Amino acid sequence: MTAALTRAWEGVRWYLKEFTGEARWDDYVAHCTEHGHTPMSRYEFERARTDAAEKNPISRCC
Amino acid sequence: MKTVAIWTVVAVVGAVCWGVLAIARGETISALWLLFAALCSYAIAYRFYSRFITYKVLRADDKRATPAERLENGRDFDVTDRRVLFGHHFAAIAGAGPLVGPVLAAQMGYLPGTIWIVVGVIFAGAVQDLTVMFFSMRRNGKSLGQMIREEIGLVGGIAALIAVFAIMIIILAVLALIVVNALAESPWGVWSIGLTIPIALFMGVYLRRLRPGRVLEATGIGVALLLLAIVSGGWIEDSGLGETLTLSKEWLVLALVVYGFVASVLPVWLLLTPRDYLSTFMKIGVIVLLAVSLIIARPVLQAEAVTDFAREGTGPVFAGSLFPFVFITIACGALSGFHALISSGTTPKMVAKESQVRLIGYGGMLMESFVAVSALIAACVIDQGLYFAMNSPAGATGGTVESAATFVQGLGFDTSAQDLAAASAAVQEETLISRTGGAPALAVGLAQVFSQAFGGGGQAFWYHFAIMFEALFILTAVDAGTRVGRFMLQDTIGNVWKKFGDLSWRPGNIIASAVVVGLWGSVLYIGVTDPLGGVNQLFPLFGIANQLLAAIALTLCTVLLVKHGKLRYAWVTGIPLVWDLVVTMTASWQKVFSGDPRVGYFTQAGVYRDAQNAGEVLAPAQDQGQMDQVIFNSTLNGILQSVFALLTLVVAAHAAVIIAKAIRANGLPTTEEPAVPSKIVEPAGLFPTAEEKRAIAEHERLVGAGSGRSEAEEK
Numbered sequence A: 001m002t003a004a005l006t007r008a009w010e011g012v013r014w015y016l017k018e019f020t021g022e023a024r025w026d027d028y029v030a031h032c033t034e035h036g037h038t039p040m041s042r043y044e045f046e047r048a049r050t051d052a053a054e055k056n057p058i059s060r061c062c
Numbered sequence B: 001m002k003t004v005a006i007w008t009v010v011a012v013v014g015a016v017c018w019g020v021l022a023i024a025r026g027e028t029i030s031a032l033w034l035l036f037a038a039l040c041s042y043a044i045a046y047r048f049y050s051r052f053i054t055y056k057v058l059r060a061d062d063k064r065a066t067p068a069e070r071l072e073n074g075r076d077f078d079v080t081d082r083r084v085l086f087g088h089h090f091a092a093i094a095g096a097g098p099l100v101g102p103v104l105a106a107q108m109g110y111l112p113g114t115i116w117i118v119v120g121v122i123f124a125g126a127v128q129d130l131t132v133m134f135f136s137m138r139r140n141g142k143s144l145g146q147m148i149r150e151e152i153g154l155v156g157g158i159a160a161l162i163a164v165f166a167i168m169i170i171i172l173a174v175l176a177l178i179v180v181n182a183l184a185e186s187p188w189g190v191w192s193i194g195l196t197i198p199i200a201l202f203m204g205v206y207l208r209r210l211r212p213g214r215v216l217e218a219t220g221i222g223v224a225l226l227l228l229a230i231v232s233g234g235w236i237e238d239s240g241l242g243e244t245l246t247l248s249k250e251w252l253v254l255a256l257v258v259y260g261f262v263a264s265v266l267p268v269w270l271l272l273t274p275r276d277y278l279s280t281f282m283k284i285g286v287i288v289l290l291a292v293s294l295i296i297a298r299p300v301l302q303a304e305a306v307t308d309f310a311r312e313g314t315g316p317v318f319a320g321s322l323f324p325f326v327f328i329t330i331a332c333g334a335l336s337g338f339h340a341l342i343s344s345g346t347t348p349k350m351v352a353k354e355s356q357v358r359l360i361g362y363g364g365m366l367m368e369s370f371v372a373v374s375a376l377i378a379a380c381v382i383d384q385g386l387y388f389a390m391n392s393p394a395g396a397t398g399g400t401v402e403s404a405a406t407f408v409q410g411l412g413f414d415t416s417a418q419d420l421a422a423a424s425a426a427v428q429e430e431t432l433i434s435r436t437g438g439a440p441a442l443a444v445g446l447a448q449v450f451s452q453a454f455g456g457g458g459q460a461f462w463y464h465f466a467i468m469f470e471a472l473f474i475l476t477a478v479d480a481g482t483r484v485g486r487f488m489l490q491d492t493i494g495n496v497w498k499k500f501g502d503l504s505w506r507p508g509n510i511i512a513s514a515v516v517v518g519l520w521g522s523v524l525y526i527g528v529t530d531p532l533g534g535v536n537q538l539f540p541l542f543g544i545a546n547q548l549l550a551a552i553a554l555t556l557c558t559v560l561l562v563k564h565g566k567l568r569y570a571w572v573t574g575i576p577l578v579w580d581l582v583v584t585m586t587a588s589w590q591k592v593f594s595g596d597p598r599v600g601y602f603t604q605a606g607v608y609r610d611a612q613n614a615g616e617v618l619a620p621a622q623d624q625g626q627m628d629q630v631i632f633n634s635t636l637n638g639i640l641q642s643v644f645a646l647l648t649l650v651v652a653a654h655a656a657v658i659i660a661k662a663i664r665a666n667g668l669p670t671t672e673e674p675a676v677p678s679k680i681v682e683p684a685g686l687f688p689t690a691e692e693k694r695a696i697a698e699h700e701r702l703v704g705a706g707s708g709r710s711e712a713e714e715k
Helices: A002-020 A024-035 A042-054 B001-023 B032-057 B083-094 B097-108 B110-138 B144-151 B154-183 B187-210 B214-236 B247-265 B272-295 B308-312 B322-329 B340-343 B354-380 B383-390 B401-408 B417-426 B439-454 B459-494 B506-529 B534-563 B571-594 B601-613 B624-665 B690-704 B707-714
Strands: none
Touching: A002 A024, A002 B032, A002 B083, A024 A042, A024 B401, A042 B247, A042 B690, B001 B032, B032 B110, B032 B272, B032 B354, B083 B272, B083 B340, B083 B354, B097 B110, B097 B308, B097 B322, B097 B354, B097 B383, B097 B439, B097 B506, B097 B534, B110 B322, B110 B534, B110 B571, B110 B707, B144 B534, B154 B187, B154 B247, B154 B459, B154 B506, B154 B534, B154 B624, B187 B534, B214 B272, B214 B439, B214 B459, B247 B340, B247 B459, B247 B506, B247 B534, B272 B354, B272 B439, B272 B534, B308 B322, B322 B534, B322 B571, B354 B439, B383 B401, B383 B417, B383 B439, B401 B417, B439 B459, B439 B690, B459 B506, B459 B624, B506 B534, B534 B571, B534 B624, B571 B601, B571 B624, B601 B624
16 A cells, blocks of 8 residues: 555656656766766756757647 | 457447437536546547557557657657656647637537537547647658648748738737736736736746756745735735726736737746746646546536527627537637647657657547536536626626626526626626636636535635636747747748848847737737627637638648558548538638628628718717727728638648649658667557567667667767
8 A cells, every 4th residue: 555655656756857857857967977977067957958948939729 | 358348338338428418408417427428439539540540540650760769859859758748748739728619619508519529629639639740750840831831832831831820829819818808807816817927937036046957846836826826816806906906908908918028038947937837737737626526516517408599690609600600619629720830840859659649649639628528517507697698798798787687688597687796796806797708707617616526615716716727828828829929930031031030139039029919919909999899709710710720730631641642541631621621611701701790790890881981880889989990800800811711722722732643643752751760669558558568678678778768868
């Protein structure tokens, strides 16, 4: 029971982090660790991501 | 064997629900019959029809790499988990449209709207979304306009480009009109919606400076502040600020135009992105809440199955008979051309496996259709006298509870002036009479369902909660739409004047934004001040425009099926295309040429012009100035209507030539990208099948866990 609840909670957390794009940072850090790079600061990373969004407008339908 | 049994049960339950709906006459029935008839139909359509389209017609092939895999760059091309992409796609396609259209169409009864929403989505809307997404995916995520230019021809492409831009302006204006009608004379609404701006700004700064990237944290704070903004609206209303925040429609138009302009030139991180997080979470939260409350509350339908307005076409909410006007009033939720813009371009660049377009394209649209059915139910469970008092223009209701009660009693409802006054007191609004646009009526419906489900009254809170959430995502759509329109304009003019196309050139941004905002702002102003009622006049234009765009998209899909040598399957998009053309062209014809002044724009203008020449003032116009306004608006609407229809016919005629050529040649070359083998193994549907689980385990054993992603990232 507890195990199932934990799994469900983990699932929701995973989904929300992926959905909002928060997980991108974790992916990036994991990637750097794997390849032995020093990651840039989170501030720089998020800044680059939001600046890229500037040229790529989200479409919202009616 | 087990699956056969399950699908037989689903089919039987669906058939029983439809049967009950068909037989029930003159007695009240539970809204759950509608809900389950829809759900069972969706399940069967998804299981069988979407599977047929994906594998037999389109031949999605998971051995081919998708553009996301081939061109992965971590930005627009990005392999995304199917469940996450489903959420993104759904959030992008579903907005106020599926909530508002069905509410207005409820004037014809619950049955015509429900049937169109369910049948339309299964055979037209979801098919369009799926096929456009598939063809765009096979072309590296090209946009609808680009594909039309390359596959149909330059003239068709230009016609489509103009149509898309013009239709977008109309859509933005009508969406903004709905917000204006919901917020006018409502200090509570203005206060809570106004507060979303500082809340979004705070979240923007939080995500940029204080705690970069912590989106969930920021959104959690934002939602809490938002709820506080709604609750505090009730206190504000009774305080001194209430007077100040009671804004007329004209002031709200000005506020929206200024806001739209500023929002579209500000950096996205400051306002647009955080507002989008808020609106997306609110949207999904409310939809889930509504589905749950409908099942708990089990409300009874107050509307008739089919009203007299459906047969006679004399409805006060919008004029015209059932055919074709139910089919254009409900666009989003059944068939929405605007989705073709999102299904081409953004989403296909992120699909991991080809077969997943079935879940994302077809499944996402079914979900929107479900939202539309829920909205229709919300409009049909409120007192129908109140429904008509709210949704008929002020020219018909007279604007006071007494005159409105007389008006709805004339329609055959026994709703009294006291009932109408009590209804507005219950939600703490000054008045509910002629609050057109659908949003306030939906909010009353939602407030009733929510307070019935959770008990404890709170109608006023729920009403303003619903208004807030509708306004929130309409404003997000307006922000995003203005920006997209600005990019389109800059891109198009950039072809002749290079500098203007440079997105980092500030003066270009400002001019293009001003043009886009100015265009939708003027249409909005015209709608708001229209003596005949802006929603009544403009909503048909909006619906027809949206479905003409669908006709353009379905034309492209049919052309591509024939070009790919799949003539025998061309009916899959061909039938909805023919249906859509018949509906939109009949509607356009009637709006342009009908001799009935309530339907035909030019006849309407003519009647008012004749009266003016005779020196008379025709109600609901009150003076010669308003007479001029009616004549000008109706003529303008008529011209716009004709232009949209002609542009669509130009595209269709060009397409017919290409189709004829392709049939003679047994197919023609297309711009489809050549196949490249895929290295990713992933399930196609929401839940992996046993076979897919085995395949994934096998793949991971051979190449190591998570190989698809990390390999793509190394590039």
